[in-house]
Amino acid sequence: xxNLVYYFYHPTILVGFTVGILSLLAISFQKDDLHALILTDxxxxxxxxxxxxxxxxxxxxxxxxxxxxxxxxxxxxxxxxITKKYLKSKKPKPRRYxxxxxxxxxxxxxxxxxxxxxxxxKTSPKFLAIVLIIYGAVLSGFTGGAVIATxxxxxxxxxxxxxxxxxxxxxxxxxxxxxxSGVAWALWVFGFLGFFIFPDKWLLCLLMAxxxxxxxxxxxxxxxxxxxxxx
Amino acid sequence: xxxxxxxFPFGIVPFGDIVFGFSEFSIxxxxxxxxxxxxxxxxxxxxxxxxxxxxxxxxxxxxxxxxLKIRRMMAIxxxxxxxxxxxxxxxxxxxxFLTLVGIANIxxxxxxxxxxxxxxxxxxxxxxxxxxxxxxxxxxMILAKTGTLSLFELSKTQISLLFExxxxxxxxxxxxxxxxxxxAKAEMFRAPxxxxxxxxxxxxxxxxxxxxxILLTI
Numbered sequence: 173x174x175n176l177v178y179y180f181y182h183p184t185i186l187v188g189f190t191v192g193i194l195s196l197l198a199i200s201f202q203k204d205d206l207h208a209l210i211l212t213d214x215x216x217x218x219x220x221x222x223x224x225x226x227x228x229x230x231x232x233x234x235x236x237x238x239x240x241x242x243x244x245x246x247x248x249x250x251x252x253x254i255t256k257k258y259l260k261s262k263k264p265k266p267r268r269y270x271x272x273x274x275x276x277x278x279x280x281x282x283x284x285x286x287x288x289x290x291x292x293x294k295t296s297p298k299f300l301a302i303v304l305i306i307y308g309a310v311l312s313g314f315t316g317g318a319v320i321a322t323x324x325x326x327x328x329x330x331x332x333x334x335x336x337x338x339x340x341x342x343x344x345x346x347x348x349x350x351x352x353s354g355v356a357w358a359l360w361v362f363g364f365l366g367f368f369i370f371p372d373k374w375l376l377c378l379l380m381a382x383x384x385x386x387x388x389x390x391x392x393x394x395x396x397x398x399x400x401x402x403x
Numbered sequence: 404x405x406x407x408x409x410x411f412p413f414g415i416v417p418f419g420d421i422v423f424g425f426s427e428f429s430i431x432x433x434x435x436x437x438x439x440x441x442x443x444x445x446x447x448x449x450x451x452x453x454x455x456x457x458x459x460x461x462x463x464x465x466x467x468x469x470x471l472k473i474r475r476m477m478a479i480x481x482x483x484x485x486x487x488x489x490x491x492x493x494x495x496x497x498x499x500f501l502t503l504v505g506i507a508n509i510x511x512x513x514x515x516x517x518x519x520x521x522x523x524x525x526x527x528x529x530x531x532x533x534x535x536x537x538x539x540x541x542x543x544m545i546l547a548k549t550g551t552l553s554l555f556e557l558s559k560t561q562i563s564l565l566f567e568x569x570x571x572x573x574x575x576x577x578x579x580x581x582x583x584x585x586x587a588k589a590e591m592f593r594a595p596x597x598x599x600x601x602x603x604x605x606x607x608x609x610x611x612x613x614x615x616x617i618l619l620t621i
Contacts (some may be wrong), residue, residue, distance in 0.1 A: 181544075183549075188540065192536045194426050209529065212532045212533055216536070218536055219536040222536070222539070222540040222543050222544070223539055223540070223542075225547070226546050227509045230546065231543065234543070234546075238535070241503070241535065242532065245509075246515065247531065248510060248528065249509065249525060251513060252524050253525055254526060256521040259516060259517075259521065268520060
């Protein structure tokens, strides 16, 4: 029995195709536009599964473009869907949507119904953000940058949720950090070049590249939270 | 006879793994795509006059400046992606260009604020997303079977790639929106704004021809 499966293809490939065909079946039953779109994303995941089934280094390098392409298509189609729904609802006055608006607590009004006075709502975001930023700085490199950015984003979004504006000093600091990212990028490039030009000083170059990348990725991704606050 | 379909090879651009190659076939497609991109950049969009049935007033459809800017940009991206797809000699790279053209096609019509156009574009987008599975899946399976994605190496191999080729062709048909999936795309063409809509048509036409060439050579 096992030989029969292996005779056609590796089981991973078969699983990928099965997931794809089952999702197609589900899409054909689906009448709701949004559900069909989400199910279509499952087909993209099956595509990644098939590429991953090749199982070599090259396949690993091919997954990333595949993922990016499928995400780009998902974004484009969802944007079309949003515009379509908006045209259908025929609102007289167009309303501007803010970034990450759905993270506000009550989805319909965007305001807290009751006046919640809880100390933990104000203190815990700062604490968690600082913990994440320190942990990211220790990690360094691309992963550390992503962790730092998560901390910054978490802080910005939580301030939005409890309805408090971010203070001007933090905004200025934030802007300064994003200004630093260009310098950090140069640091990363020089560190990376150093690997090839001075292979003896690899530790220094590694630290330079890691430090540059952590500042760059952290500030660039954290900018998303900053953009949301700028009027 | 089939070996010579791509014509005399003029040379390659060795960019590491992904090699761009110039042959008689690909140069013609490349130049056509570039010329049409320049035409799209230079021309103004058409104005449609919609005749109303049983009524006096006719409606003049004008593409507004804001709409024009985004559509022109997407049309130029579509043209550049088509030109790249003509030259590339890497199967996965070609699949990526195909998908990029699909995204750009959605982008060209998505700026039109008409519900039926958006509806058609949404349906086309779903098909384009689904067809990434056969497209990239067949590229992955060809890589697994032969160990290479370069078209020069693939043309030398003796392994039968019939199933993969069929799947690749199916993926291309979905991504460019030809015959079985044409219903959604035909509605998209009726949107006002001529040169941009023509770009959708031209890109899918060139990509079909190029896919046929690739499937015959490998």
